[in-house]
Amino acid sequence: MNSYYREEQTSLPVIPLRGLFMFPHMVMHFDVGRPRSIAALEAAMMSNGEIFVVTQKNFMLEEPEKSDLYTIGTVATIKQTLNLSGGVIRVLVEGVERGRLLDLEEKDGYYEADLMRIEYDENIKKSKEMTAAM
Numbered sequence: 001m002n003s004y005y006r007e008e009q010t011s012l013p014v015i016p017l018r019g020l021f022m023f024p025h026m027v028m029h030f031d032v033g034r035p036r037s038i039a040a041l042e043a044a045m046m047s048n049g050e051i052f053v054v055t056q057k058n059f060m061l062e063e064p065e066k067s068d069l070y071t072i073g074t075v076a077t078i079k080q081t082l083n084l085s086g087g088v089i090r091v092l093v094e095g096v097e098r099g100r101l102l103d104l105e106e107k108d109g110y111y112e113a114d115l116m117r118i119e120y121d122e123n124i125k126k127s128k129e130m131t132a133a134m
Contacts, residue, residue, distance in 0.1 A: 007100075007116045012052040012075065013040035014104065014111040018059035022074045024095040033088040034062070039110035041081070041091060049078045052099055052113045066104040075099045075117060 015037045020030055032041055044051040054073030056064045076093040084090055098118040104111050 007118055009102070009114065009116050011112055011114050012050055012099075013043045014052045014054060014073075014113045015040050016056045016064045016069055016111075017053055018056055021055050022053050022076060022093070022095050024074060024097050026074075026095045027079070027092070029090055029092045031084065031088050031090050033086070036063070036110050038087075038089060039108065040112075041078070041089060043108065043110055043112075044078055045081070050096070051076055051078060051093065052101075052115055053093065054099075054101060054113075066101070069101060069104070071101045073099050073101060073115075075115075 015032060017030065020028070022028060032038055040051065052073055053076050054069050057068055057070060058064075061068055074095045075097050076095050078091060078093055080092040082090040098120075099113075099115040100118060101113055101115055103114040105114075106112075
């Protein structure tokens with residue numbers, strides 16, 4: 001465990017993002033149309049409203065596997081959904097914290113990630129080098 005952050009293991013439904021990156025404290029919307037992603041969105045809304053969004057390495061892949069996803073993503077809270085024509089759902093999310101993808105498994109028609117939540121300690125004393133890098 002690094003002194004700059006704490007980690008907590010959890011499981012959340014996953015939505016792979018195509019060509020988008022999300023960061024903690026960022027609010028963004030995107031469209032969800034793949035059946036597996038829609039099922040993940042519905043599962044998240046039925047539980048605590050949290051979802052793990054992680055970017056695909058190749059945005060052209062329709063059905064990405066674990067090796068097709070980056071290992072670091074963002075735990076996000078679903079703020080709003082809007083059903084669009086053609087079975088597409090527009091979702092508004094807010095990033096909560098970073099997450100490290102440990103494992104990915106299919107569950108009830110969607111991907112669920114075992115992940116390590118990464119919460120940075122805001123009270124640490126930052127060095128000049130760290131401040132410059134940030």
